[in-house]
Amino acid sequence: MSDYFEKEEVVKEYDSKIAGRIISYLKPYKALVAVALAALVFSTLGELAVPVLQQRLIDRAVMARFLAVKAPEAVTARLSASAQKTLDELYAVRGAIRLGDTVFVPQDERIRISPGSEKELGAHKILDGSPWYAFTFDEKRSGAREAAAARGDLFLTGPAGAAIRISDLAALSAEEREAVRSGDLALIKTTVLLILLILAVVFILTFAETWASVLVAQKVMKDIRLALFKKTISQSTDMLSRNPVGRIVTRLTGDVETINEFFTSVLVAFLKDLSVMAGALVTLFILSPRLGVVVLVTLPPVLVVSALSRFKARDAFRRQRLASSRVNAYLSERLSGVQVVQLFLGEKRSGREFGERNGELFSANMLEMYVYAIFRPIVDFLSVFTTAVVICTGAWLVLNLSLSLGVLVAFINLTALFYSPVMDIAEKYTLLQSAMAGGERVFALLDISEMIPDAGTRSVDGRGHISFRNVNFSYKEGEEVLKDLSFEVKPGEMAAIVGYTGAGKTTITNVLTRLWDIQSGSITLDGTAIRDIPLDELRRTVLPVLQEVFLFSGTVRDNITLGLSLRDEEIENAARAVHAHEFIEKLPQGYDTVLSEGAANISSGQRQLLSFARVIAHNPALVILDEATSSIDTETERLIQLGIRRVLSGRTSIVIAHRLSTIRHADRIIVLSGGRLVEDGRHDELIAQNGLYAGLYRLQFDAPV
Numbered sequence: 001m002s003d004y005f006e007k008e009e010v011v012k013e014y015d016s017k018i019a020g021r022i023i024s025y026l027k028p029y030k031a032l033v034a035v036a037l038a039a040l041v042f043s044t045l046g047e048l049a050v051p052v053l054q055q056r057l058i059d060r061a062v063m064a065r066f067l068a069v070k071a072p073e074a075v076t077a078r079l080s081a082s083a084q085k086t087l088d089e090l091y092a093v094r095g096a097i098r099l100g101d102t103v104f105v106p107q108d109e110r111i112r113i114s115p116g117s118e119k120e121l122g123a124h125k126i127l128d129g130s131p132w133y134a135f136t137f138d139e140k141r142s143g144a145r146e147a148a149a150a151r152g153d154l155f156l157t158g159p160a161g162a163a164i165r166i167s168d169l170a171a172l173s174a175e176e177r178e179a180v181r182s183g184d185l186a187l188i189k190t191t192v193l194l195i196l197l198i199l200a201v202v203f204i205l206t207f208a209e210t211w212a213s214v215l216v217a218q219k220v221m222k223d224i225r226l227a228l229f230k231k232t233i234s235q236s237t238d239m240l241s242r243n244p245v246g247r248i249v250t251r252l253t254g255d256v257e258t259i260n261e262f263f264t265s266v267l268v269a270f271l272k273d274l275s276v277m278a279g280a281l282v283t284l285f286i287l288s289p290r291l292g293v294v295v296l297v298t299l300p301p302v303l304v305v306s307a308l309s310r311f312k313a314r315d316a317f318r319r320q321r322l323a324s325s326r327v328n329a330y331l332s333e334r335l336s337g338v339q340v341v342q343l344f345l346g347e348k349r350s351g352r353e354f355g356e357r358n359g360e361l362f363s364a365n366m367l368e369m370y371v372y373a374i375f376r377p378i379v380d381f382l383s384v385f386t387t388a389v390v391i392c393t394g395a396w397l398v399l400n401l402s403l404s405l406g407v408l409v410a411f412i413n414l415t416a417l418f419y420s421p422v423m424d425i426a427e428k429y430t431l432l433q434s435a436m437a438g439g440e441r442v443f444a445l446l447d448i449s450e451m452i453p454d455a456g457t458r459s460v461d462g463r464g465h466i467s468f469r470n471v472n473f474s475y476k477e478g479e480e481v482l483k484d485l486s487f488e489v490k491p492g493e494m495a496a497i498v499g500y501t502g503a504g505k506t507t508i509t510n511v512l513t514r515l516w517d518i519q520s521g522s523i524t525l526d527g528t529a530i531r532d533i534p535l536d537e538l539r540r541t542v543l544p545v546l547q548e549v550f551l552f553s554g555t556v557r558d559n560i561t562l563g564l565s566l567r568d569e570e571i572e573n574a575a576r577a578v579h580a581h582e583f584i585e586k587l588p589q590g591y592d593t594v595l596s597e598g599a600a601n602i603s604s605g606q607r608q609l610l611s612f613a614r615v616i617a618h619n620p621a622l623v624i625l626d627e628a629t630s631s632i633d634t635e636t637e638r639l640i641q642l643g644i645r646r647v648l649s650g651r652t653s654i655v656i657a658h659r660l661s662t663i664r665h666a667d668r669i670i671v672l673s674g675g676r677l678v679e680d681g682r683h684d685e686l687i688a689q690n691g692l693y694a695g696l697y698r699l700q701f702d703a704p705v
């Protein structure tokens with residue numbers, strides 16, 4: 001049982017077909033998906049806006065340095081076309097202040113000047129080397145006009161505003177300085193408030209994004225689980241016997257869970273990471289193309305490292321999944337068979353075997369740890385290294401006046417934002433791959449369609465006339481189990497089937513109830529081929545008491561009705577007919593006693609009586625007892641047979657029994673050997689024939705020859 005996990009891949013390369021099919025499950029939830037995506041887009045924009053606002057805050061409000069551009073008409077006319085264009089651009093900048101023939105341009109806009117133009121403008125003494133502080137007279141800057149008028153020696157004053165060299169700011173009194181800079185204080189306040197507001201909105205959007213994506217993922221999982229369950233429960237016994245229960249349960253739980261991860265961790269988070277990275281990169285280039293290139297250059301090594309870690313992590317993940325499923329499988333098997341383990345003194349051996357698997361899981365987990373322990377620090381280091389390069393290059397550019405301090409700070413923050421998802425993307429890629437593998441298996445199961453065909457439309461009259469004509473049947477191709485089998489059971493007869501173990505007795509039940517379909521020959525019920533009878537009608541008419549009793553966890557009553565709505569009286573009558581009523585009454589809560597898992601709180605004989613009561617309560621026209629009486633004492637068995645005959649008097653029954661004493665009075669005894677009918681007749685006739693039946697009978701009763 002622990003083997004079939006090993007054949008299953010836990011990871012698979014990205015497959016657009018599978019991804020597309022997973023995504024198709026989103027269709028009913030378009031609105032929620034739209035909410036998640038919109039929240040994602042806007043929260044990303046918000047996150048990117050913060051560093052940009054920081055840059056404005058530092059450059060325009062805190063540093064507030066201006067470049068003085070003084071270009072009289074006469075000089076401008078002699079400039080080259082590109083230098084003139086640069087000048088026009090500078091004049092048009094937002095926040096530029098014109099005082100007479102000098103225009104004060106915010107220092108962070110200096111990057112607009114190309115090195116060539118810089119030289120030309122410098123040669124004509126158009127650019128002033130020292131930084132200025134410039135402002136307009138407005139209501140936010142109360143007292144600034146007066147201060148400028150009072151210190152006319154330091155200020156360059158125009159009708160609308162004034163400017164002062166940064167170096168001269170120190171010469172002002174504290175009050176004057178405060179008056180002059182009061183407008184910046186207001187700007188700082190509003191910008192900080194704006195940043196806080198954006199962060200709050202990002203917080204809400206992140207919540208909405210998580211909420212919507214988890215909700216969608218859970219709804220999709222619910223849908224897939226239901227579809228899988230419905231699909232599985234109606235499959236043919238053939239298909240189900242080829243797929244171990246454990247594997248199907250894994251589909252329903254583990255594999256579906258990987259699809260959940262696909263939505264929450266992969267799809268949404270992946271999109272988020274990618275958009276943050278792309279957005280950060282674009283913003284970097286807008287702020288400073290030169291510094292943007294620096295960040296971009298450090299990207300390849302990071303990608304190489306994360307790709308490497310991805311491969312290693314995938315191997316580790318694969319080993320870890322395998323080891324943990326081996327541990328789980330072993331554990332559940334040994335625990336469900338714990339009595340066998342204890343009785344056959346297997347504790348020590350089981351302990352050793354479990355120890356091995358447990359050790360594998362330990363080393364697989366450790367391997368996974370190493371992968372993360374090694375690669376995460378490397379990626380972290382690379383991101384720190386990049387930041388260091390950005391700071392060095394940026395500082396040099398700041399010193400050259402080619403970059404403003406605000407842009408540098410924004411760069412450091414954006415670089416961190418850019419690198420934060422890199423490692424996650426590698427991890428998510430592994431999740432994506434496991435979702436591909438899980439999805440593939442889930443869809444493979446969903447696509448299986450091996451239901452027993454149910455196209456019949458013909459009704460039967462329910463007398464219970466059975467006829468087998470030249471029936472051939474095999475479970476697996478080439479291994480015939482029923483060979484050219486023909487027999488008949490007339491309405492109201494009690495027929496018995498005897499034969500060695502493996503002769504094909506249970507198989508007759510299986511093909512008669514169409515758990516399996518025969519390959520050739522014909523089986524008719526009341527003259528109609530069973531294939532032409534709707535399955536539910538067939539199964540209402542023919543009901544076997546299975547060789548292996550299966551009781552569900554639930555009350556005694558539930559186990560008798562199995563969902564059929566029956567009156568208490570009907571349930572009791574059924575129980576009385578098979579002599580189950582007596583013991584049920586003695587149970588602590590009678591018919592409402594809850595049977596524990598596997599119905600361990602009642603004896604196996606009692607379990608069998610319950611399964612009789614179940615069949616009788618469903619009142620089929622034809623009952624099959626498949627060696628059902630083996631764990632019941634002879635006396636009870638006799639009583640049951642009497643009861644059944646009474647309940648179903650005039651109806652048909654087929655009894656498959658080991659104990660030949662119970663079938664002596666059968667109307668017809670069918671003797672099977674190797675899937676063939678070898679003898680057929682009444683007890684006395686068969687004894688007289690002195691064939692297989694007579695032999696079996698003598699064996700059981702040790703009767704003299």
Ligand SMILES: Nc1ncnc2c1ncn2[C@@H]1O[C@H](COP(=O)(O)OP(=O)(O)O)[C@@H](O)[C@H]1O
Pocket residue numbers: 241475476481499500501502503504505506507508
């Ligand atoms: N689900 C199955 N798949 C394949 N072979 C089966 C299956 N069930 C039974 N067989 C085979 O069919 C033969 C008849 O089994 P069965 O009808 O259960 O015998 P019995 O007479 O003991 O009830 C056996 O050889 C058995 O191995």
Ligand SMILES: [Mg+2]
Pocket residue numbers: 505506507547627
């Ligand atoms: Mg059997």
